[in-house]
Amino acid sequence: MDFLRIDTIIAVLVVLFILSRFLPVKGVKQIKIAELKELLKDKDLQFIDVRTEGEFGYYHIPGFINIPLHQLSNKANQLNKEKEVVVICQSGMRSKKASKVLKKMGFIKITDVKSGVSNWNR
Template sequence: MEYLNYIIPIFLVLFLINRFMPAKGVRQITTAELKRELNKKDVQLIDVRTPGEYRSNHIKRFKNIPLHELSNKVNHLTKEKEVVVICQSGMRSNKATKMLKKLGFEKVTNVKGGMSAWH
C-alpha cells in the first residue's frame, strides 16, 4: 500500500507535463517571428479566443474560431497549408495545436505568449 504514496504523485506530474508541454511536431514561434509570418500568403491564421476577446483586440488576417468550436469547424481549414494559432497567453493555442495534430494537420504553429506578448 505504501507504493500508492508514490504512484499518485507520479501520475499527477505526468498529467501536468502532458497538459502543458507543446505537442510533438508543433512549431513554436514568438510574436516577433509572427510579424514575419504575416507576410506569407499560403498560411491559415487562427485566433482561438472567445468572440469578445477577438473583437476587443485582434491581428488582421487572423480568423476567429474559438477553441470550443474548433473541432466542429476544422473542415473550414486545409490540411495541406500551415496553420498558425494564437490566443491570449499561449495556453489555449497550445491545446488547439495538439487537437489539430491529432486531426491530421501536418504543419501547425503555436504563437508563444499569445496576444499578451503582441506589440
C-alpha cells in the same frame, strides 16, 4: 507499506500530468511573437485565433480569423489541411490545446504562437 507505494505512484502520475500540460505538442512548431510578425507576410499560411468571439472582437491581430477553441472541432473543415496553420490565443494555453486538436484531426503543418496576443504590442 502498500499505501506508501500507491501514494508515491499517484504523486508521480500527478506530476507527469502537470508537466505534460506545459510541454510542447510533438510535431507542432513553436514560435515567439517576434517570429509571427515575419510570418504574417506569407499569404499561403492560415492564421487562426482561438480566443472567444468577445476577446477577438475587442482586439485581434489583422490577418487572423476567429475560430474559438470550443468550436474548432466543428469548424476545422474551413481550413485546408495541406496548408500550414498558425494558431494564437491570449497567452498560449488555448493555442496549445488547439494545436493538439488539429494534430488529431490530421493537420500536419501547425505552428503555435507561444506567448499569444497579450505580447503582440510589447
